[in-house]
Amino acid sequence: MDQTRIFISYRREDSAGYAGRIYDRLVTEFGLDQVFFDIDTIPPGDDFVEVLSEKVQSCDVLLAVIGKTWLTVADPAGRARIQNPEDFVAIEISTALRRKVRVIPVLVGGGRMPISTELPESLAPFARRQAHELPDKGFIPSLEKLFPVLRKPIAVAAAAAATATSVAAPAHNATREAGSKKINPKDGLTYIWIPPGSFMMGCSPGDNECSDNEKPSHRVEITKGFWIGETPVTQAAYERVMGSNPSRFKGPQRPVECVSWDDALAYCRTVGMRLPTEAEWEYAARAGNTAARYGDLHDIAWYDKNSPSQTHDVKGKRPNAWGLYDTLGNVWEWVSDWYDEKAYAVGDTRNPSGPIYGQYRIVRGGSWGSDSRFARASVRNRLVPAYRDFIIGFRCVGELS
Numbered sequence: 443m444d445q446t447r448i449f450i451s452y453r454r455e456d457s458a459g460y461a462g463r464i465y466d467r468l469v470t471e472f473g474l475d476q477v478f479f480d481i482d483t484i485p486p487g488d489d490f491v492e493v494l495s496e497k498v499q500s501c502d503v504l505l506a507v508i509g510k511t512w513l514t515v516a517d518p519a520g521r522a523r524i525q526n527p528e529d530f531v532a533i534e535i536s537t538a539l540r541r542k543v544r545v546i547p548v549l550v551g552g553g554r555m556p557i558s559t560e561l562p563e564s565l566a567p568f569a570r571r572q573a574h575e576l577p578d579k580g581f582i583p584s585l586e587k588l589f590p591v592l593r594k595p596i597a598v599a600a601a602a603a604a605t606a607t608s609v610a611a612p613a614h615n616a617t618r619e620a621g622s623k624k625i626n627p628k629d630g631l632t633y634i635w636i637p638p639g640s641f642m643m644g645c646s647p648g649d650n651e652c653s654d655n656e657k658p659s660h661r662v663e664i665t666k667g668f669w670i671g672e673t674p675v676t677q678a679a680y681e682r683v684m685g686s687n688p689s690r691f692k693g694p695q696r697p698v699e700c701v702s703w704d705d706a707l708a709y710c711r712t713v714g715m716r717l718p719t720e721a722e723w724e725y726a727a728r729a730g731n732t733a734a735r736y737g738d739l740h741d742i743a744w745y746d747k748n749s750p751s752q753t754h755d756v757k758g759k760r761p762n763a764w765g766l767y768d769t770l771g772n773v774w775e776w777v778s779d780w781y782d783e784k785a786y787a788v789g790d791t792r793n794p795s796g797p798i799y800g801q802y803r804i805v806r807g808g809s810w811g812s813d814s815r816f817a818r819a820s821v822r823n824r825l826v827p828a829y830r831d832f833i834i835g836f837r838c839v840g841e842l843s
Contacts, residue, residue: 447502449477451504451535455511457551459798464585470719472592474715475841502544503544507548510551524562527564549576581798623765629675630678631671636670636726639663640664646733647659648734651734654783664722668841680709688705689753699831702828704827706835707778714840717839742762744772771808775805775806779797780799802824802825809833811833
């Protein structure tokens, strides 16, 4: 059975946006394989009650995300779901309580702690758990205050596993050089190591083509290194993993396109990765360069003046200093964040992951159809998540064991 260290329990109708943002930040900090988030990841035909019970039993911490309607969401008969013994939230929390798993109520969006008389008997002890509130303003810093609490049981469990197997966990990530390469066996693509660090995000010095949503430039700290695709996901890799190829411009080494944000996320999760945050994407795309572009545009990108009107095989242009290809041009790339035109106004920040919710997701980097204004490291564009077009692709990030 797979070991999941952190289990996020939530109701979609109540707190899906908040839970998704918690998941994104936890995955960045602890790794994709350390967090269980969504019932949609349960394979078709499996008993979801059994799977949820197994996942909860294998975790070290359960975060119960509680919004305003957590207690009152009703089933078709009009009864509060929390009173139904087959309610998946009730199953998750009661299993954790019974197995002595640490349960942390996380209050979001004006949610409150229930009292014991509002809960079924199996959940009554839950009302005595100390809650942690995540206000909309300062959501991520407040979440990060939980990290020391989360690390302790994870570290204890990891140490016990290492002792039992007499195998020490690798400790070379901190000293691995930027640009180191590793192949992900799940999709066969090469991934590049990006070390932790800080950079100036947003409008580059001397760039007079910046839009207002690229301003002000501000310092961002990335506290944990990550692996990112050397190239956008290719059609060969996408077809290998997902069994289909939606692209208009066919070619096994061309970037896959005509993919929605959800399509991209599904692929990344299937191969044990995730979509990059907007900050991670720009940090990796700049590779230490403060200019709008890391070289002459014709040498580094496919855009409207040299494409001509189509995608091209990846790695056809010069890479950046960390060995990433096609960060500018060829296809726009989905990132994980919701769009906020004024997101940069908050100033310097650590590990930003964008707003809690929104109407649009962000794409970065420009495409084969973009003019030169859009082939810049700081350019931000917004699209509805369901949008598919032959100018849109993606690359994945995460941890590789």
